[in-house]
Amino acid sequence: MSNKRYPEEFKVEAVKQVTEKGHSVADVANRLGTTTHSLYAWIKRYGPDSSQYQAKSDESAEIRRLKKELQRVTEERDIFKKSRGVLRKPVRLRYAFIKANQAVWPVRRMCKVLSIHPSGYYAWLKQPDSRQEKRRKYLLGLIKQFWLESGGVYGYRKIYSDLRDEGECCGINQVHRLMKREGLQSQRGYRKPRPKVGTENVVVANKLAREFNPTAPNQSWVTDITYIKTHEGWLYLAVVVDLFSRRVIGWSMKSRITKELVLDALLMAIWRRSPSEKVLVHSDQGSQYTSHDWDKFLKQHGLESSMSRRGNCHDNAVAESFFQLLKRERVKRKIYSTREEARMDIFEYVEIFYNVKRRHGSNNQLSPVEYEKRYEERLISVY
Incomplete structure (x- = not known):
């Protein structure tokens, strides 16, 4: 090694x-x-x-400061963009806008942008509904009752007639607005699904054909991309798995899902394996794998391309299975504050646990590394 x-x-x-x-x-x-x-x-x-680490730390601190400032400016811009003139409206409408968007932006940030003191907003939250709001809620309750009694097929015109029969005084346009706000609508017709016509667009044939159990290493590799959620944003992970032992032989993690992500993962696999014969590399039809650089890279290193059929995740089931294990056993049990924290944890899972220690059902309950080691020992004993 x-x-x-x-x-x-x-x-x-x-x-x-x-x-x-x-x-x-x-x-x-x-x-x-x-x-x-x-x-x-x-x-x-x-x-x-190392001096490289110190320089990187200073650079990271400055980047974090700039990101925080960029986030503040972006939030203020988005608040102005979404408010659409709310700043010129009465104060109660600005309060309503803040309440409707408090899950999206911080309350104090919106109060600052909309020229409202936070104490006034919180005082408004404690006030009871106005008489008009109580009337709207009462009507909405009747509207939902009549709509459910109709089996969910009545529109606003028939609901309006039911309200008039009950002696309620309201306008038909008011009924329409209330039903639209609650997403209540009449039963409408439907269109039958149209059959697909024409020929399917095939970039590269599915040469793997779901043959997920080769007889030796470096015969068939599969690759795919997944995403990991952090408080900084998405961290994208590309892996290359040898189907013989299910070992992750190449990976790459970046903040952007570009062609360099998959190329770096495949380059790591080539460096670690150094295959002497042609290897079949299977992927989906994502834009990263259909790029000119990907095809050129495969030809330069004597690799053969294979792709899943469009929209068929079962053709690349082994890579999907690995991502499912990774998220179930590690990612779903953690909350990552930064991409760096997620990167360290995923590296530890892949290289320290999954490849070396984790038992795999298709490997006779052996880890991928141990399974390959015993295969090599059998070859030596035969020859």
Whole structure:
């Protein structure tokens, strides 16, 4: 393993397992399949004492400050854009706008933009409904009752007639407005689904054909992209999985879902595996995988492309299964404040737990690394 090349992203995350997670150098080196000498060299270059780390920390602090300022300016812009003249309306309408959007923006930020004191808004919240609002709620209750009694088929005209028969004095336009605000409408006709015509657009044929159990490593790889939610925004993860052992042999994590995301993941797989024969690489028909650079990269490294049929996730079931395990066993149990925190946790799951320790049903309850190790031992014993 000492002659293998590792991308910088892999080295940085490996160093964090020692400097931030507290694992020993020997343990991390053993699990990642590298040497302690290499890991010490990575720590010296990317660790907390390096000049590169200090410069990156200062840069990250400045970026966080600028992001916070950008968020404030963006929120104020969006509040003005959505308010649509509310600033010129009476104060009670501005209060109503704030109440309707308090789940989107901070209350104090909206009060500042709309020239309202927060104490006035909170005092307005405690006040009872006006007489007109009580009347509207009473009518809305009757409207819902008549609409449900009709089986959900009456429109505003028939509901208006029911209200008049009950002796309620109201306008037909008022009934229409109340029903529209509550999403109540008459039963309408429906159109039969039209059959699909023409031929299906096939970018690359599905050469894998759901053959998910090859007989040796480096015969078939699958790749896909998923997204991880953090308080900073989405973190996109691309992986490359060897179908023989279900081992994640390449990955990349970035804040944008671009073609470089999938290219970096595949490049890591090539560096770690160094396949001597042609490998079938299966993906979906996402724009990243149908790009010219992806096709060019495959040809340069002697790889053969295969793609799922459009809209058919079952053709790439193994990659989908890995993402389901990752989110169920790790991501759904955490709340990530930053992308960096999510990146560290996902690296630990993939490289320290999933590849090395987690038992897999298709591997006779062996981890992917152990399954490949026993396969190599069988080959040596045969020859």
